[in-house]
Amino acid sequence: MQETASVQRGAQARVAHQLRARITQGNLMPGAVLSESALAQEFGVSRTPIREALKQLQTEGMVVIKPRVGTFVSAPSRLEINELFEVKEILEGAAARLFAARGNIPELELLRENVRRSDEAVAAGDLDRFVALVHEYHDLIITGAGNSKLTQHYRTLMNQLLYSRFVHMSLRRSGRAPQSDHEHQSILQAIEARDGVTAERLMRDHVRASQQALMDVLNFDGAEHRLSGPTSPAP
Amino acid sequence: MQETASVQRGAQARVAHQLRARITQGNLMPGAVLSESALAQEFGVSRTPIREALKQLQTEGMVVIKPRVGTFVSAPSRLEINELFEVKEILEGAAARLFAARGNIPELELLRENVRRSDEAVAAGDLDRFVALVHEYHDLIITGAGNSKLTQHYRTLMNQLLYSRFVHMSLRRSGRAPQSDHEHQSILQAIEARDGVTAERLMRDHVRASQQALMDVLNFDGAEHRLSGPTSPAP
DNA sequence: TTGACACATCTTGCATGCATCATTAGCCTC
DNA sequence: GAGGCTAATGATGCATGCAAGATGTGTCAA
Numbered sequence: 001m002q003e004t005a006s007v008q009r010g011a012q013a014r015v016a017h018q019l020r021a022r023i024t025q026g027n028l029m030p031g032a033v034l035s036e037s038a039l040a041q042e043f044g045v046s047r048t049p050i051r052e053a054l055k056q057l058q059t060e061g062m063v064v065i066k067p068r069v070g071t072f073v074s075a076p077s078r079l080e081i082n083e084l085f086e087v088k089e090i091l092e093g094a095a096a097r098l099f100a101a102r103g104n105i106p107e108l109e110l111l112r113e114n115v116r117r118s119d120e121a122v123a124a125g126d127l128d129r130f131v132a133l134v135h136e137y138h139d140l141i142i143t144g145a146g147n148s149k150l151t152q153h154y155r156t157l158m159n160q161l162l163y164s165r166f167v168h169m170s171l172r173r174s175g176r177a178p179q180s181d182h183e184h185q186s187i188l189q190a191i192e193a194r195d196g197v198t199a200e201r202l203m204r205d206h207v208r209a210s211q212q213a214l215m216d217v218l219n220f221d222g223a224e225h226r227l228s229g230p231t232s233p234a235p
Numbered sequence: 236m237q238e239t240a241s242v243q244r245g246a247q248a249r250v251a252h253q254l255r256a257r258i259t260q261g262n263l264m265p266g267a268v269l270s271e272s273a274l275a276q277e278f279g280v281s282r283t284p285i286r287e288a289l290k291q292l293q294t295e296g297m298v299v300i301k302p303r304v305g306t307f308v309s310a311p312s313r314l315e316i317n318e319l320f321e322v323k324e325i326l327e328g329a330a331a332r333l334f335a336a337r338g339n340i341p342e343l344e345l346l347r348e349n350v351r352r353s354d355e356a357v358a359a360g361d362l363d364r365f366v367a368l369v370h371e372y373h374d375l376i377i378t379g380a381g382n383s384k385l386t387q388h389y390r391t392l393m394n395q396l397l398y399s400r401f402v403h404m405s406l407r408r409s410g411r412a413p414q415s416d417h418e419h420q421s422i423l424q425a426i427e428a429r430d431g432v433t434a435e436r437l438m439r440d441h442v443r444a445s446q447q448a449l450m451d452v453l454n455f456d457g458a459e460h461r462l463s464g465p466t467s468p469a470p
Numbered sequence: 471t472t473g474a475c476a477c478a479t480c481t482t483g484c485a486t487g488c489a490t491c492a493t494t495a496g497c498c499t500c
Numbered sequence: 501g502a503g504g505c506t507a508a509t510g511a512t513g514c515a516t517g518c519a520a521g522a523t524g525t526g527t528c529a530a
Contacts, residue, residue, distance in 0.1 A: 010302060010513070012290075036482070046515045048283075051482085052290050055247075059294040061387075067245060068482055068521045083384040090329040090385070098321075149318040149395070150325070152296075153388055160384070245483070271512070281485045286512085303491050303512055 011045045016053035018043075023062050023073055024164045030075035034063060061160040076161070078218070084161045085211040089204050091154050092138065096187060096203035098145035100196035107144035108191065114140060115181075115188050122181045130177055131168055137184055141203070170214040180210065246280045251288035253278070258297050258308055259399040265310035269298060296395035311396070313453070317446070319396045324442040326389050327373065331422060331438035333380035335431035342379035343426065349375060350416075350423050357416045365412055366403055372419055376438070405449040415445065 019039075022028045034054060040047045054071050057063045065071045076084065099107070114137050121130040142154045158164075171177050183206040190199035254274075257263045269289060275282045289306045292298045300306045311319065334342070349372050356365040377389045393399075406412050418441040425434035 012513080035480095037480095047482090048514055048516090052287060052513095055287050055290055056294050059291050065482090066522095069523080070481060080384065083382045086333075086382055087385050087388060090325060094325040147318045147321055149315065149322050149392075153322060153392070157384075157388065247483080272510095282512090283484055283486090287483095300512090301492095304493085305511065 010049070011043070012049040012052045012056075015039070015043055015045070015049055016056050019053060019057060020060075020062065020159065023057075024159060024162060026162075026165045026168075028073050030073050030162065032073045034071040034073065036071070060156055062162075074160070074162070078215075081161065081166075081214075082211070084157060085207065087157055088154075088161065088163075089207040089211075091150065091157065092141060092207055093200040093204040095142045095145035095147075095150060095154070096191065097196040097200035098147065098150075099141055100191045100194050100199040102144065102146055103194060105144060105146070107140050111137070111140050111144070111188055111191070115184055118181050118184060122177050127172055127177060130181070131171055134167060134171065134180065134184075135164070141187075166214050167210070170210060170217055173217045173220075174213040176210070176213045180206070183209065245284070246278070247284040247287045247291075250274070250278055250280070250284055251291050254288060254292060255295075255297065255394065258292075259394060259397060261397075261400045261403075263308050265308050265397070267308045269306040269308065271306070295391055297397075309395070309397075316396065316401075316449075319392060320442065320446040322392055323389075323396065323398075324439050324446075326385065326392065327376060327442055328435040328439040330377045330380035330382075330385060330389070331426065332431040332435035333382065333385075334376055335426045335429050335434040337379065337381055338429060340379060340381070342375050346372070346375050346379065346423055346426070350419055353416050353419060357412050362407055362412060365416070366406055369402060369406065369415065369419075370399070376422075401449050402445070405445060405452055408452045408455075409448040411445070411448045415441075418444065 019028075019034070028034075036047045036050050036054070039050045043050065054063060054065060058065050058071075062074055063071050064074055099105075114133055118130060118133045118137065121127075121133060142151050145151075171180065183202065187199055187202045187206060190196075190202055254263075254269070263269075271282045271285050271289070274285045278285065289298060289300060293300050293306075297309055298306050299309055334340075349368055353365060353368045353372065356362075356368060377386050380386075406415065418437065422434055422437045422441060425431075425437055
């Protein structure tokens with residue numbers, strides 16, 4: 001379901017992949033309007049593949065199609081963000097538990113390496129690098145659970161959360177990077193000890209802490225307008 | 236994301252809803268081919284809304300579209316079924332825990348009523364009625380968790396599992412109905428006691444038991460051919 | 471000035487037609 | 501007779517055109 005190989009896969013798949021990237025990377029703000037004809041012109045295809053791509057993104061929860069009105073980038077409310085984080089906590093906690101139960105799998109060494117590099121990045125104050133490593137860390141945890149369906153649902157969830165954007169905001173502005181890195185270490189230790197119960201508990205704490213940090217940042221910013229900015233600049 | 240109000244919602248939504256129903260209710264066997272033109276003729280619309288509906292079902296995981304070849308009802312492998320059950324266990328266990336934490340919500344009385352009726356149905360040997368009540372029970376647990384995103388992902392998961400069909404097979408052929416009913420009672424008691432930890436554990440046990448029952452039935456049947464039957468009868 | 475109403479405009483929803491590619495049946499060759 | 505090749509067939513992928521509905525604006529009346 002996730003786009004892996006994207007070479008020569010038809011216009012519709014290309015468009016969907018591109019739009020997903022733009023939304024998660026923040027090039028398209030929540031609330032922004034996605035005009036079929038404009039996208040068709042931009043991508044050099046007709047409206048049909050654009051429509052199909054938008055439909056797909058809708059069922060993935062990244063855009064909302066108002067019939068006869070238009071398509072808009074999802075602007076999750078505060079409540080929805082909290083709900084999504086609750087599900088994230090559930091899935092990721094379970095993934096940590098499953099990972100621990102699997103013992104010495106290839107992902108374990110990758111996770112160790114990831115934590116090593118994260119320590120360096122934090123020590124060097126390289127936040128951009130740390131953000132990238134955070135993504136890799138959570139991805140390793142999920143894939144290390146060895147359940148492709150869990151991975152699928154998790155990826156969809158992260159898209160719905162627009163997580164990439166949030167983790168960026170949160171880590172850059174809350175000063176939580178060292179704490180987050182430390183929590184990653186603790187979870188890794190529990191996994192290395194094959195202590196699934198502890199790994200799950202620590203991971204759930206970690207997710208809640210990052211959620212709290214994000215909420216603090218959002219509240220501090222006043223923020224709602226920052227999440228669902230106006231479609232077009234004021235005249 | 237789930238079709239709730241389906242009146243006058245455009246051809247595409249109608250078609251998607253219809254096809255979902257046919258697949259989950261078993262009118263369309265896994266592996267069956269869904270021809271765009273045939274469906275277009277049957278529904279009295281053009282291929283366009285059919286295509287969009289199929290695309291949507293694909294991202295929901297209920298059908299597989301082979302480019303330039305055709306669309307087929309998903310035929311989950313044994314491995315995929317087990318993976319999906321693992322996710323089911325995670326989500327539903329968490330839902331039971333969250334439900335218990337919410338205390339005296341409207342769903343609790345509905346759950347009590349459901350268990351009462353289930354007892355009656357089992358006592359009367361009315362399996363069809365019990366199957367319907369089982370669906371309602373699990374739906375109440377999920378909605379009672381009070382997290383709409385959790386509900387969304389759960390519904391999608393059940394569609395991917397073709398759960399409706401499986402629970403039917405499993406309960407009808409394993410003789411597990413009384414045991415299942417008893418487990419429902421125990422979970423309810425834990426929820427009533429607001430013991431989230433126990434509710435989660437019991438629910439996870441319950442899901443695993445139903446998974447095991449299904450696997451036994453599948454193995455006993457020889458079964459793979461029963462899951463992904465041939466597209467067309469042999470000549 | 472404010473309110474409602476009608477209309478122009480822009481959007482998507484759907485129908486239709488053509489191009490492209492996978493499949494398969496038949497034929498030819500070995 | 502078996503295997504490979506070719507062409508017909510049927511499917512989907514995409515382009516385009518038209519229709520229906522929603523939104524915003526301008527006008528008119530109170």
